[in-house]
Amino acid sequence: METNFNDFSVHMSKEQLNQMVYEVMSDNYRIFWGFNEGKMILNIYNKEVNNKLTFIKRSGSMELIHVDVKSSTVEKALKKSTKDATKKVIKKKAKKARPKMDIQTDIDNELGRLHWYIQQGERLKVKKVKRLLSELVEELSGVS
Secondary structure (H helix, E strand, C coil), X not given: CCEEECCCEEEECHHHHHHXXXXXXXXXXXXXXXXXXXXXXXXXXXXXXXXXXXXXEECCEEEEEEEEECCHXXXXXXXXXXXXXXXXXXXXXXXXXXXXXXXXHHHXXXXXXXXXXXXXXXXXXXXXXXXXXXXXXXXXXXXX
């Protein structure tokens, strides 16, 4: 049994990740994690198999971007801990990367809106624009 996914992402909260880790550790699996180029690589292993999950830290969650699972126990724990998160699965291939200049233009426009809403005292709209700016900066960091 082997499951390998590359073209997707699932956002997991710290609690969901902890739930999965506790689940597999109760089945005599060990955990090892490390960081490489801004990604967290989580190895869940025992004497027979090594399962590898790759995450990127996002604001308030961990984004699971690569799965290489060779154990049904780990697969079940992953499914159990992400059953709500899987509703948010994003097909990366379906999303076309926008040009860097377009993203920068959007950031400039949103900064103008942010300034305007701050001057007007529109707290809710300021919050909304800040959230959007955060997403745009994240998108920009993924463009080469």
